Amino acid sequence: MSESSRDAVLARIRQGLAAGPAALPPRPDFTTPVHPPLNDPDPVVAFAESFQRVGGEFYYCESLAHLAAQLAGFRQRQQVGAPYVWEPAMQALLAEAGVAFRADEMEFIEQADLSLTSCEALVARAGSVLVSAATASGRRLSIYPDQHLVLARPSQVVAEIGDALQLMQRRYGAQLPSMVSLTTGPSRTADIEKTLVLGAHGPRRIALFLLEEE
Template sequence: MSNTSRDAVLARIRQGLAAGPAPLPPRPDFAAPVHPPLNNPDIVVAFAESFQRVGGEFYYCESLEQLAVQLAAFQERQQVGPPYVWESDLQAVLQAAGIEFLADEADFIANADLSLTSCEALVARTGSVLVSAATESGRRLSIYPDQHLVLARPSQVVAEIGDALRVMQERYGAQQLPSMVSLTTGPSRTADIEKTLVLGAHGPRRIALFLLEEEENNG
């Protein structure tokens, strides 16, 4: 290194030392929320937007009559028969709406094109559906069929994943949580092989949610 270059380097070092230590970065606000506010202050609307953004199909039903119409239209578009429904509470709702369903497990493996289950909670932030093995649907109805339908109520929508997990703890107790709890975010998909997106690789290739207004609003 020439004296000129050496002198220039030393001059920059002296200049830097004379300026004193670099300022510390600002102290983070640990009390501030981790996530920004939801895009919509109405968490039900925010969930619907997030759910559709991740590939889910959303249907709002003000009444049992609308549920029957929407579900029939879905079955006609997808060319599928009645859904398998194993939860007694859901069966009662569908019976009241005049909707046909399959209540037993006869030929389930061969004919599991469509299922309908309840859920534990709906997460507005991510558009996720929280399901568990605690319901009469067990593990299979939300995973095995080609298309998964969910029937939920607006009161089940929460803002964040943490809120949904707290709902589970309050419902079952921290020591009695179901053996399987799953956050379903859109249809099952993978791009592991040559970056080609494949739907239905590890579960249903389509998920649709029917949000039915609370019972007191249905008459």
């Protein structure tokens, strides 16, 4: 390095030191929300939009009769049999609505093309369905069948994932279920040659039937 270049570098260093340390960045406001407001003030509408955006099928049901008609239409379109349903409360509800279902586990591995379960919560922000192993559906009905149907109520919708996890803590305390899963759209992967494949690690279709409160 020539003498003139060395002097120029040292001059810039001295100039920088004379200016003092750089100002500290402003302190973040930890009270402000991390996320922007939901795209709709009604969390149920926001969930329906998010759920469909990630590939889910959303069906609003005004009554048990409407639920029965929606389920029958879905089965006819998909050409599938009666869903496996293992939760006693849901079995009673479907029996009241006149909806056929399979309560046993006979030929489950061979015939499990359709299941119907409840859920713990619905997350409006992500369009996710929070399921757990705490119900009689266990782990299998939300993971193994080719198509997964979920029956939920509007009161189960929360805004954020954190709200859903807090709900689980209040509901179960220290005895959390052995499996808690956030399902966001149908199972998918693009690991092989970036080709999108549905149903790689679970159901290739997820549909939610939102039944109005009684």
